[in-house]
Amino acid sequence: MTAAPSLAMAREPAPRVPALGAHGAADVSHRVILYLEDVTVTFDGFRALNALSLYVDAGELRCIIGPNGAGKTTMMDVITGKTRPDSGTAFFGQALDLTRLSEAEIAAAGIGRKFQKPTVFEHHTVFENLELALRADRRARRTLFATLDGAARDRIAEILELVRLSGEAGRLAGQLSHGQKQWLEIGMLLVQEPQLLLLDEPVAGMTDEETERTAELVVGLAKERSIVVVEHDLAFVARLGGKVTVLHEGAVLAEGKLDDVKADPRVVEVYLGR
Template sequence: MSELLARAASGDRESAPVGYARVLGEGVDTSHGPILYLDDITVSFDGFRALNKLTLTIDVGELRCIIGPNGAGKTTMMDVITGKTRPDSGTAFFGQTIDLTRLSEPEIATAGIGRKFQKPTVFEPLSVFENLELAMKTDKRARHSLRAKLNSEARDRIAEMLARINLFDSAARLAGELSHGQKQWLEIGMLLMQEPQLLLLDEPVAGMTDHETAKTAELFVSLAGSHSLVVVEHDMDFVERLGGKVTVLHEGSVLAEGPLAEVQQDERVIEVYLGR
C-alpha cells in the first residue's frame, strides 16, 4: 500500500490505482459530478443486514439531512464512508477518483472527509484557542511542532474560526469549562480547521439548548456551498431549520427522499418513523 501511495504522491497516476489517485495533498476532484456516491452498498453483521443495497448521492456543497428510526443503518452508512466498516458489496466514491473501499480511515480523513460523533471530544485541559491550534491542518511531525510558532495568518484563521463557531469571547477559557453545546461547537471548529470538503455530523444538537440549536443551524447553513454536509439527526425542528433535501433510511435502504414537508407526508415514513 505504501508503494502505491508513494506513486500517487509522486504524480505517477498511470501506475497508481484510481482509488489512490488524489489522496495525498491534492484533495478530491469536484470539477463535475457528486462529491459522494454510494451504489448498492450492502453490509451484514452475523446475518443481519445493516445496509441493504444502499444507493445515495451527495452533491458538491450540499447540506443533506439523514433521518430514520434506530437501526435504520445511519451509523453503518457513515462507518462505510469513513472506512471504519468495509461493505460486503457495492461501491463508494468520494468525488470522481477516490474509491473509499480501498482506503484506511486515516487516508480517507486526509482525502478530505471529516466526521463528528454525537459526544464531543475536545482537549479539556487546554484553552479553546489551543484546541483549534492543535487541530489546524499543518505539519504535525514532532520536530516541526516543537519549533512551530503561529504566524499572523494562522492566528487570523483561528480568530475567524472562533467567530464562526460563536466562541470568540471564550478563546482563553479552558475547553473543560464550556457548556455541552459550546464543546460541540469547538469540536466542529476543530474539524473545520482540518479543511475537509465533506463533513459527516452525527446528531450534532443532541443535548443543546434551544438557543444553541438555533445557532448551530445558522452555522451549518453558512457552511453549505463551501463544504458538503451530511447531518444525521432526530430533531425535526432542527432539520426544518436546515432546509434542503432529506433522506429517510429504513432497514438499510432509502425509503424516501425530498424536502422535509414532502417526506413527512409520505405514508411509509409516517408508518415506520414519524408516527401519527
Template sequence: MSQILWCDNVMVDFDGFKALQGVDLMIEPNEVRFLIGPNGAGKTTILDVICGKTKATSGRVLFEEVVNLGSLQEHKIVQKGIARKFQNPSIFSQLSVFENLELSIRQKRNLTSVLFARMTGETKNHIEKVLEQIGLQDFVYKQAGELSHGQKQWLEIGMQLMQNPSLLLLDEPIAGMTGKEREKTGELMHEISASCSVLVVEHDMDFVRKYSKQVTVMHEGKILCEGNMTDVQENEHVQEVYLGRRKQTC
C-alpha cells in the first residue's frame, strides 16, 4: 500500500537546538495515527514541518509519494490536500455556523471570486454533508461565538473538511471538552478517516487507548517506537522515558 505521507530523516535545528533528529514517519491512506510523547518531544514541530510553518533543516517530506512539501509555501500545501486544526479553535465568531463553512470552501479562490461568488447546489450539498458529519446541522444559523467549546472545535474541523483534504492534522483536538464531547470527537475522527488520513497529537492517554489503532511515540525529537497501544505500553523504552519507570535491579 502506498503512503499518503512519508517523513524521511527529517531534522530541524533551531540555532543549535535539535527539535527533530532524523524523524522517519509513514502515514497510510485512511489511517488514524496518534502521535504522543512528553512535552518537547517534537510532536508539534513535525506537524509544523508537514504543513510548511517550519522548514526542515534536512530530510524530505513527501506527500502522496511524489510531492516534496519542503519546497512549497503553506497555502500551496493546503491546496495539495493537507489541512490542519490547531489546539485553540480559530473560527469567525460573529458569523453563523453556515457562513463559517461557506467561507472555508472559498479560501482557494481569489478575492474577486469570494466577493461575487454565488452559492451553487454542489456547494450547498457539501456544506450540509459536513454539518451532519460534525453534528451541527441543528445550529446552522447560530452565531459561532455562541457555540459550546466542543462545538467550536467541531466547527473548525468542519471548516478543514470543506477543503476535501487527503490528510487532516489535529493538534490536541479534545482539550477542554466534556466526556461526551470527547467520545463524539473520537468517533468523528474515525468517520473522517473513510475519506482522508488523520494524524493526531494528543496527551490524554485514556482517549488514545480508546480510539487509537496505531501510535507513534516521540522523545527528544526522535521516534521512540510505533505500534498499537498495547505494544507501546509494554515497550521498556516507553516505560522508562515516557511513563517515568525504570528497570528494577536485583
C-alpha cells in the first residue's frame, strides 16, 4: 500500500509531445510498434473504419490488402494524424498516443508516409527535395541558419545512388517521370530515417521492371525498420512476403500468410473472387 505511490513517482511520465526533430521516440520494448485498437471513423454516417484492431511488430513487413473503400487509406490517415478517430486508440510503441499528436509531431517521432499519388515538391530540385526530408531539426529558427555539413551531403548522395537519381540531382522534381517521382518520394522517406514506414500503393503506375526494383528495395529496407504496405497488386505483395491483413468494410477480415489468406472463403467472396 505504501510502496505503490513511490513506484508511480519513480516512473518518468512519458512526454506527450516529442519535440520536432526528436527521433526514434517509439518505445518498442514490448515488441509491438503500432497498436490500433477498436478504431472507428465515420464520415457523414459512413463507417470508414469499424472497430478496427491491428498490431504491427517492430521490424515487421506487413501488407494490407482489401477492396476499394475497405478503409486502407483512412487507416493510414489515422496513424499519421490526418484523421482523428471517433473512438478507439492508436499508439506508436508504448508511449506515443497518435490520436493526440499533430501530423508534424507524428512524422518527427518517426512515422514516414508515402502517399498514393507521388507528392514531391515539383518546383524544388531533386537534391532540395531530399534536403527538406533529411533528418534534422525541423524548427523554423533553426532552418533559417541551417547549413548542410559533409555527412548530410554524403547521406543525400548515398540515397540518390540507391534510388538511381544521382544524375538528376539538379533537375526540378516536376520534370521527372512518374516512376522516378515515386522513387524520389521513397528516397525522401529514407533520409527521414523513420522507424515505421507507411507505403500507400508504392508501385501504382510503375512498369514491371520498376515494380521489381521497388520490391527489392522494400525488402531490403524492412531489415532496418517496420514497414506497412497498402497494395492492390497481389504479385507485388507475394514478392514482398510477410504477413498479410485483409481489410473489409473498415475491419480486419483475415490475417496470415498470403496463400492462407487467398484460400479463405470469406476473402474469396469479398475480394479475390470478383
